[in-house]
Amino acid sequence: MEHDRKQTRAWVLHPDIKSDRDRRDAVPALEEGVALAAALPDLEVVGSTVVGLPKAHPGMLFGSGKIEELKTLFKAEEVELVLIDGPVSPVQQRNLEKAWKVKILDRTGLILEIFSDRARTREGVLQVEMAALSYQRTRLVRAWTHLERQRGGLGFVGGPGETQIEADRRAIDEQLVRLRRQLDKVVKTRTLHRAARAKVPYPIVALVGYTNAGKSTLFNRLTGAEVMAKDMLFATLDPTMRRVELPDGPEVILSDTVGFISDLPTELVASFRATLEEVLAADVILHVRDISHSDTEHQAEDVEQILSSLGVDEDRTVIEVWNKIDHLSEEEADACRQRADRNDSLYAISAITGEGLPQLLHDIAMKLQGVRVDEVLTLDFSQGKQRAWLFKQDVVQEENQTDTGFEISVRWTEKQKAQYAAL
Incomplete structure (x- = not known):
């Protein structure tokens, strides 16, 4: 019963950091952030904002005035999840969650969520799991919170119950090694399929x-x-x-x-x-x-x-x-x-x-x-090798037997013509 489940109220923020030389145009970037969020069925995007910043604040990402202003907004709109369209360090994430009392997800986390929701093949699923683990590994500043889901997914976005998992790096690394082995196996079979297809x-x-x-x-x-x-x-x-x-x-x-x-x-x-x-x-x-x-x-x-x-x-x-x-x-x-x-x-x-x-x-x-051209070739009976080659190349359109051999209409490329001449 997909649609009966309560959707999480989300707000999208795009930090427009002036000191970032590679920064993208803020308006289309925010639109893309909102479209990313809309790709997840569990989310209801209730609003979005571009936040202009001279430079990113190391501990909080935003300045204290802006944090207060946004806190009031999120409370009024009953926002449960804030999606920040850009990188957020584990420390910034922890501090913002504390200040705003909401769950924070950065761009990487959101894309991982979508990838995990969309992956269909065994290989896709394994790749997403590995990417999610590498991402989590960088976030072990605090105990990672996995939220149960009724659908697949990685548990970054809220679900009904909340179970705490104390995942230390060793456990993640062991899991990564295991997944890597499974993925190698899957990729190997894919390579075999590709070899079969190359034929x-x-x-x-x-x-x-x-x-x-x-x-x-x-x-x-x-x-x-x-x-x-x-x-x-x-x-x-x-x-x-x-x-x-x-x-x-x-x-x-x-x-x-x-x-x-x-x-x-x-x-x-x-x-x-x-x-x-x-x-x-x-x-x-x-x-x-x-x-x-x-x-x-x-x-x-x-x-x-x-x-x-x-x-x-x-x-x-x-x-x-x-x-x-x-x-x-x-x-x-x-x-x-x-x-x-x-x-x-x-x-x-x-x-x-x-x-x-x-x-x-x-x-x-x-x-x-290449461009194929039509030609008519006259072969005598002794040119069996050439005739067999033409049929093997699948270029013969029509063939008529004459007193001295064959008249063959072909449609072929310049490359095939040159190969034939070299026989």
Whole structure:
């Protein structure tokens, strides 16, 4: 009975720290924080605030005046949980919880919560548990409080009963070692699956992008599959693979991956490496962007940064897909279409209306196999080896026997033509 449970009243704060050179634009950052919180079914976000600060206060994060002001606000709004969209040290967390008499969760804790709620595969679950333990290990300033849950989850957000667990570092480390062993086993079987798949001559097309860019909607549109495509951050956590036949092109395996996010906590980058390993095996990477988002440029930079940190090499085919042009004004949408017309690795599409998809699919097919051309070859009976090679390559469209041999119509790429010439 999901919906009968009482939701926790939460407030989102985004500390806009002026001394932080890398700080993001406060308004979209706060919106993202609220969207993150909305991704958890147990939370009801009752309000949100940007708090401007010259610099972070080491013990309390905020100054004493601001702490008092917020305390009054939280009390009036009956807030039970405050989500701080940024890093909060264990000491700051303990002090703020004492001052405000509410539970505090920082950005990392919130993302872990969401990840644990979304992970579907065995590997995903193990990765989240490990990330959560590494995070907890840094927080052993006080006894860690685990709150019971009726659903899965890590117990950072309140539930009905409260049980105290005295977890010391050794216990956590032992658990980490155990989880690491289990994960190695799971990853090994995945590697075997991948080896088996490598024998299948299907190229892999991976969808990557900032969270909520519309990857799952696009994936569903292309595969007819019902992958969870809610308008929620991190709706997809485990790589989802489907076979798709491209129009007059090869069959491909389409892979939908977890959404990227800026300032992804370090504990998570490491543990989600394997979820993104599929990307390293991809022949073509589709970088899906929500072009209607006010922060789309920064989001794209974050994605590119994570791809290069994963080790995606320069010569990999990356196609940029500007999604959600249906959210733009006609003028802006036209400007996007014109940019796309001038750049052959850029497409302006709408995964919702389907605009731009036929051209995108056609060009993916071209990039995967080069342009195929039709030719007619004349072989004599002695060229059995060449004839067998053509059939093995699956390029033969039609064959007619003549008095001296065979007339064979083929559709092939320049590369195949050159290979044939070298026989």
